[in-house]
Amino acid sequence: MTSLADAVLKQRRISIVKIDDTHYNNPIILLSDIDALSSNDEKHPPCKDNDLKNKPFTKTHKNVLQQLQHRHPNLAAWFLYLGFLSALAFMAFQIHYALPTPVSSEEGATIDPLTGQYRFSEENVRKVVRYLSEDIGYRVVGTEQDQETQDYLIRELKTFKEQAQKQSARQSGEKIDLGRVATAQVPPFPKFDMWVQVADGSHQFDFMSKVVMKMYTNMTNIIVRLSCGPECDKNAVLLNAHYDTTLGSPGAVDDALPIGVMMELIRILSQRPALKRNSLIFLFNGGEESLQDASHSFITTHELRNTVRAVINLEGCGTTGPEILFQANSRPMIEAYRKVPYPHGTVMANDLFATGVILSDTDFRQFVDYGNLTGLDMAVYKNSYLYHTHLDLDEHMEQGLPQHLGENTLALATHLGDDVDLSEGMEQTKDVVYYDIFGQFFVSYSMDMAIRLNIAIGALAVLTLAIGASQTTLRAIISVLLSLAAALLSPLLSAFMIQALGKSMVWFSHEWLPVVFFGPIGAAGMLSVQLAFHNKKSGYGLNELHTLSAVQLFYVAAMAVASYMQIASNYFLAMYSLFSTMALLFNHRRMVAQRKAGKAKASGIDYATYYVASGIQTFYLSHLGFSLFDLIVPLTGRIGVDAPADAIMAIVTGFSVFSFNPPLLAFSHRFGRASLRRIIVWLLCVQMVVLLVGMALISPYNTLHPKRLFAQHLRNLTSGESLLYVAHADPGPFYAPYITQVESLYDTKALFKSGSDNPGDWKAIYPFNQFLDSYIFDTAPYIRKHTTNTTLANSDTPLTEFIRSPPKLVAENVSYNPETGLRKLTILCTHPNYIWTVTSFDAEVVSWSMDLDVPTKEKFRYVVRNAGGYRTDGWRLELEYRANGPNDKLRVELTSMETEGFGRDIERELEGSGDIGVMRKLVKARPSDVSLTYFSAVLSNFDL
Structure with a gap:
């Protein structure tokens, strides 16, 4: 039977390896070359039933053919290939999100049975995290909780120091007892030094296109140094984390987790033999969320600053998955990262962060700029x-x-303290390429090496042209370029539809949902281009060969441009170029072998070639793609009300669809125009169903993926208004029912105001105020209605008159020089029980007492933010500006934030008003799918 079937099916170019002779009614056909199932050759379409009617087949033979036709071999090839790609993505997912097993804090578990040394314990870290984030809570600079945190850290670190001294004394005693035995020499334990720094200072902090002048008062740092002695103290590695939190958060990960990690490192390293080469300095920095004041204070004024040669900054902006190395600026430090057990980092993150697209910053900036x-x-x-x-x-x-x-930080610190010469070779550079390989290995090399590798890859690509392995056409090249454009732009149609139906950011609740909402149409768009450029006149397989060759040429050209521009992220393009080239060489060898065996009449693409072309590319792109979507999707919830979030995610998804597996462009030609057309129609149908069903059933926000709202109770001492502002920070829907609910809470109607209408409304959190549109509620009627003070209830006096001890500005040492036209004064601010003052004024400033240059000699809108430690009651600023005369006073607006209310059920009330709780009422009524950042502030104007 096998020979008969071979003879019959030869016209379809199918080589049958085996038919199960014991089950004729259900034959199993194993194909040695699925490539032969292609109906790509338009001149030889697949057999139809009508083609068989007049053939003299036996019933058994006809069953074989019908069974084969019933199985839709082209679909089998598609599903097999797509299944392979899906398997790669699934494996990448498993590897990408893998984390080590936590080590408990039990005594036996914290000792390594092989070395006898202390192990890093996650449970010890969590004890610190829980105490900071739950027992203390919101640790905003200047609040009582800020002081509680300092006391706790100092207390715990002193305990570690005492334990280390006892361990060192015990070890010294053992050395004395065993001193006569040469082999009993034990390395010394580290010297444990500790400082508490409290300092004032100033610096310029430009962020999100805004210029901010920063002043800080009584800013606190807690510093620990572990060293082997004077020789080690000459060169130090700084490890930094901040213990303060932002306004709306208890900060378990940001940044109690890194604080806990550093505490655990000190516990371990202080009871091990001292590192032999460099000291370690641990900076528990008290003011990062106030715009990096404490790190600036350390690196510009502390006595240890000149011994620091390198820094490891630890931050947190998520709650799951592995930590990532996202900024690095020297070859030795990048090479040191190779020593970590779980590497995760890529220069692509470094390049992306440098663009400013990521609206965030870290203390790393201060150490680089000032140190x-x-x-x-x-x-x-x-x-x-x-x-x-x-x-x-x-x-x-x-x-x-x-x-x-x-474990990563411990490995880094140990390696840098023991083995790295920090006295030389620590120059800043961006000319380093680095990336991890699936979290298992870390690769780094210079930009010069990258260019040499890229030249070699380019030369290999030229070889494919020379031997005919790569055979592209202008038509195919244009089709690849247009497919990329279509993949990027076609998802915008879905974005426009989502916006038109008022369902913006419907994909926000999970990082993978944008792929569902924008992926099908992105794929349909790029395949539609291939359908339009499919050449009916090309012989068997040439459409595929031309397109795959065009993909290779596209990436080689992109690699060349990126190399010329010295873009370190070009390793990604080099990888695509290399494996596209390898696939074409593999295919050429297969085609030559088939022609020699008489199995192929012309050039084409062997089915196995697609697996060679896709294996590494798709695997690695999936690894990167998870990071990309994990980073960008949540970020859209805080990029501002005017940001085109839907369009951004549509384009990002389209780019990912194209990059996931570029050889799909060639594979799409494999089964002819009719098959490709059906796939496109199917993708569009899926896209429409996803949009309609998704928008009907899915909400962009839920309890663990909340919408961010900002609320402030602002009392304007100049106008006498008491207003509640509620704003959001993303372009997603701001639910009308919620505004109605707030209106009912305070029995008043809301007034909408965009951020551009009055940018001063949110000056307390400048420069973030530029992102906020607000609903404004007059709280005065509510307060008068609910106060227990009848005089206050019935008075027409503005409620702001009852605010006790408000912040004030006064001018001292005022003088005017008529010859120069310059007016000088000292601005004195007093703000007992208030924090985070923001002072703004328009002036042509010539000089000031801040330790930074005046940014311009022209008239300018200055915004000066001041942050201070607990019980900091004021500050002073000497100023000289150009005036029109001695009475040309400086008009200054002052906003100050109240200290109460950060995570605790307390609120400052108007004097004599009773317990009204305007802000408390709003917080308790917060919906479960909303995260509320809230504070109260006062605003007033002064003529100085």
Whole structure:
């Protein structure tokens, strides 16, 4: 039977390896070359039933053919290939999100049975995290909780110091007892030094296109140094994390987790033999969320600053997954990262962060700008939906995450302290390419090496042209370029539809949902281009060969341009170029072998070639893609009300669809125009169903993926108004029912105002105020109605008159020089029980007492933010500006934030008004799918 079937099916170019002779009624056909099932050859379409009617086949033979036809071999090839790609993505997912097993804090578990040394314990870290984020809570600079945190850290660190001294004394005693035995020499334990720095200072902090002048008062740092002695103290590695939090968050991951990691490192390293080469300095920095004041204070004024040669900055903006190395600026530090057990980082993150697209910043900036340091910036970044929200709690921090961050940091610190010469070769550079390979290995090399490798890859690509392995046409090249454009732009149609139906950001609740909402139409768009450019006149397989060759040429050209521009991220393009070239060489060898065997009449693409072309590319792109979507999707929840979030995610998804597997462009030609047309129609149908069903059933926000709202109770001492502002920070829907609910809470109607209408309304959180549109509620009627003070209830006096001890500005030492036209004064601000003052004024400033240059000699809108430690009651600023005369006073607006209300059920009331709780009422009525950042502030104007 086998020979008969071969004879019959030969016209379809199918080589049958085996038919199960014992089951004739259900034959199993194993194909040695699925490529032969292609109906790509338009001149030889697949057999139809009518073609068989007049053939003299036996019933058995006809059953074989009908069975084969029934199985739709072209679909089998599609599903097999797509299944392979899906398997690659699934494996990448499993590897990408893998975390180490946590180590408990039990005594036996914390000792390594092989070395006898202390191990890093996740449970010890979580104890610190829980105490900071739950027992203390919101640790905003200048609040009582800020002081509680300092006291706790100092107390715990002193305990570690005492334990280390006892261990060192015990070890010294053992050395004395065993001193006569040469082999009993034990390395010394580290010297444990500790400082508490309290300082004033100033610096310019430009962020999000805004210029901010920063002043800080009584800013606190806690510093620990572990060293082997004077020789080690000459060169130090700085490890930094901040213990303060932002306004709306208890900060379990941001940044209690890194604080806990550093505490655990000190516990371990202080009871091990001292590192032999360099000292380690641990900076527990007290003011990062106030715009990096404490790190600036350390690196510009502390006595240890000149010994620091490199920095490791630890941050957190997510709650799950591995930490990532996202900034690095020197070759030695990048090479040191190779020593970590769980590497995760890519220069692509470094390049992306440098563009400013990511609206965030870290203390790393201060160490680089003011200390000229090189180092590594590492952060937890996955599931950043909870970043800077009330949900940043230990219970939402994934098991294994602290272990991952801790073991990596411990390995880095140990290697840098023991083995790296920090006295030379630590220059800043961006000319380093680095990336991890699926979290298992870390690769780094210079930009010069990258260019040499790229030249070699380019030469290999030229070879494919020379031997005919690569055979492209202008038509195919244009089709690839247009397919990329279509993949990028066609998802915008879905974005426009989502916006038109009022369902903006419907994909927000999960990082993978944008792929569902924008992926099908992106794929349909790029395949539609291939359908339009499919050449009916090309012989068997040439459409595929031309397109795959065009894909190769596209990436080789992109690699060349990126190399010329010295873009370190070009390794990604080099990888695509290399494996496209390898696939074409593999295919050429297969085609030559088939022609020699008489199995192929012309050039084409062997089915196995697609697996060679796709294997590494798709596997690695999936690895990168998970990071990309984990980073960008949650970020859209805080990019501002005017940002085109739907369009951004549509384009990002389209690019990912194209990059996931570029050889699909060639594969789409394999079964002819009719098959390709059906696939496009199917994708469009899927897209329409997804949009309609998704928009009907899915909400963009839920409890663990909340919408971010900002609320402030602003009392304007100049106008006498008491207003509640409620704003959002993304372009997603701001539910009318919620505004109605707030209106009913205070029995008043809301007034809408965009951020551009009055940018001063949110000056307390400048420069973030530019992102906010607000609903404004007059709270005065509510307060008068609910106060227990009848005089206050019936008075027409503005409620702001009853605010006790408001912040004030006064001018001292005022003088005017008529010859120069310059007016000088000292601005004195007093703000007892208020924090985070923001002073703004228009002036042509000539000089001031801040330790930074005046940014311009022209008239300019200055905004000066001041942050101070607990019980900091004021500040002063000397100023000289150009005036029109001695009475040309300076008009200054002052906004100050109240200290109460940060995570605790307390609120400052008007004097004599009773317990009204305007802000408390709003917080308690917060919907479960909303995260609320809230505070109260006063605003007033002064003529100085």
